[in-house]
Amino acid sequence: MANKKFKCTTCGYIHEGDKAPETCPQCNAPASAFVELKAEKKLPTSSNAYTFAYAAAMVVIVAFLLSFVSSSLRAKQDANVKLDTKKQILYSLNVETADADAYFTANVKDMILKGDTIVEYKGDFATLYENEGKANRYHVFVCNLNGQTKYVIPVYGAGLWGAIWGYVALNDDKNTVFGTYFSHASETPGLGAEIQSVKFQKQFEGKLVGDSTSVKISVVKNGKVEDAKYEVDGISGGTITSTGVDAMLKNCLGNYTKFLKR
């Protein structure tokens, strides 16, 4: 049966038969110039069974790989998130330090609201203050900044595309803003994302949170500030994010009314 193929290495002629021809009919090369072509093994890439088996194997391998990566890196990631949260809190206090962890432990106390006073918080350092708020744990960070007491309150809310959050640092009169930090998950660069800019955050310095009845600090349309004691300029083109910051401040600081009683 002529089921083998031989190729002439000199001219590329392909001969079908049991063995190589004595001379090549095209270029007269001797039989030694011929090599046998082995039929390429092809995987049955269009059969049903193969497709199912492939898909199943792929899912198992990828799932295993992802869960392995995720669980082996979890501890390190959590530590990073905690450190980053501490850095954000310190940023609202205008503190820049190489070792945020050590500075935080030495100068900041994690407290929670109980009635109209605050008590020490004994749990693990929290990073998601939205969940803490839902569990009725309202955190206040009491910071000793060169002998002065400052209070930092975490705030959280929604922007245009996703979550926004921040930290508001107050002087010891519990009303004057000392500094702020705002960040966002996915606001538009150049527009809503500008809430993270120093320019936007600096506007809040020296503003008052509110009077004896309500939270009055607010973000208004750019250029429409009427009461400079409470209001700051929003971001033009980032209206929904600006309104989000405004609502976030009113909601979250509203939870602390008893503590911030003036």
Add this chain to the structure above:
Amino acid sequence: MSSKKNKEALLTPLGLNNPVTVQVLGICSALAVTAKLMPAIVMGISVTIITALSNVVISCLRKTIPLRIRIIVQLVVVAALVTIVSEILKAFAYDISVQLSVYVGLIITNCILMGRLEAFAMQNEPWPSFLDGIGNGLGYAKILIIVAFFRELFGSGTLFGVNVLNYDCIANAGYVNNGLMLMPPMALIIVACIIWWQRAHNKDLQQK
């Protein structure tokens, strides 16, 4: 290793076969991340790395992939790669991962990736596929950077966040930053201008 064909795979996407201006792929993310230069560069680098890596993986698997579910296999490979890279960054380079968080989703859905996997990696050896991925990623990054340069300069008057045009003397002469530049439609118009310029200069690209 550096045959003519390989060189072509690496270099043509930068010019005559640019994924954005000639193949018109990846336009969606070009609108989203080009309001500022910095995110545009970060996105360009990430797409380059992921395209190259996924091209290599798919090229190694190309003979085994069942034809009927090949798009799903490609998607799984890309999504798994992006997730693993972002998890590793989160553990070892947290600051970068925070910057990238917005783009992870955009990378997975980038049409350039799927386009290169389907058009190149499924037929070629791993090494040319790797070069093709790098080339297309850089071609994409190039357009992103050009667009972001104009949008940031004329939209915010800054470059890399550093003030360039926001001075009193310029404002007094009657110049104001163009807020429209920061809106997504302007990215489309700039990309269109680049395509126009490129086609006007290359007879080969003009449609008969």
